[in-house]
Amino acid sequence: MSSQRGNVQRTRGQKHQNSSAFKNTLHDKSKKTQDMNSMALFNMCARCQDIIQWKIKFKKYKPLSVPRKCVKCQEKTIKRAYMIICDPCVSGTGVCAKCGKNAGIVVRQEDAQLQPSLETMFRDQIKCLSERRRRTFLRYLNKLQSTSSVQDGKEDAMAKAEEKLKELKLSVDEDLESLTSHSEESENDP
Numbered sequence: 109m110s111s112q113r114g115n116v117q118r119t120r121g122q123k124h125q126n127s128s129a130f131k132n133t134l135h136d137k138s139k140k141t142q143d144m145n146s147m148a149l150f151n152m153c154a155r156c157q158d159i160i161q162w163k164i165k166f167k168k169y170k171p172l173s174v175p176r177k178c179v180k181c182q183e184k185t186i187k188r189a190y191m192i193i194c195d196p197c198v199s200g201t202g203v204c205a206k207c208g209k210n211a212g213i214v215v216r217q218e219d220a221q222l223q224p225s226l227e228t229m230f231r232d233q234i235k236c237l238s239e240r241r242r243r244t245f246l247r248y249l250n251k252l253q254s255t256s257s258v259q260d261g262k263e264d265a266m267a268k269a270e271e272k273l274k275e276l277k278l279s280v281d282e283d284l285e286s287l288t289s290h291s292e293e294s295e296n297d298p
């Protein structure tokens with residue numbers, strides 16, 4: 109039976125497939141959910157970051173109401189849910205704040221500050237872009253932020269983002285030009 113637990117022999121595909129991916133903001137436009145989506149995830153390993161991202165995406169994330177005790181310094185210094193080690197202790201030891209293992213931290217706390225600022229810095233500048241190009245740019249920003257943490261630093265990411273924005277703006281102009289020249293041509297055509 110296909111519903112049997114642990115049955116790995118099944119050959120047919122999944123019967124029901126959602127036509128669009130689950131979006132936690134579809135029926136919930138609250139600021140809380142939006143804040144959660146843009147929350148910077150730092151001082152944890154890739155695996156723990158995935159877990160937290162999953163929790164946020166599927167609305168399973170429960171923020172802490174009171175600070176939690178850190179397993180290293182025994183102080184009530186943890187303000188982020190699901191973490192067991194506070195951020196000052198993480199910077200001292202280099203272990204993941206969630207699982208406590210030394211698995212390589214994906215984003216450092218200092219670099220995490222980059223995330224909201226890049227987007228806010230470009231918020232006004234991207235207003236003139238078309239919806240499609242704006243999305244391209246935001247996607248590019250996200251990629252930039254996830255890849256350029258330690259090696260490149262904030263200024264390099266800024267420079268790259270600015271270059272990309274210039275490129276996108278130029279391509280908008282080209283589009284407009286080709287549009288106007290095209291309409292001129294057709295007007296001249298008898």
Ligand SMILES: [Zn+2]
Nearest residue numbers: 178181194197
């Ligand atoms: Zn601590």
Ligand SMILES: [Zn+2]
Nearest residue numbers: 153156204207
């Ligand atoms: Zn971890």
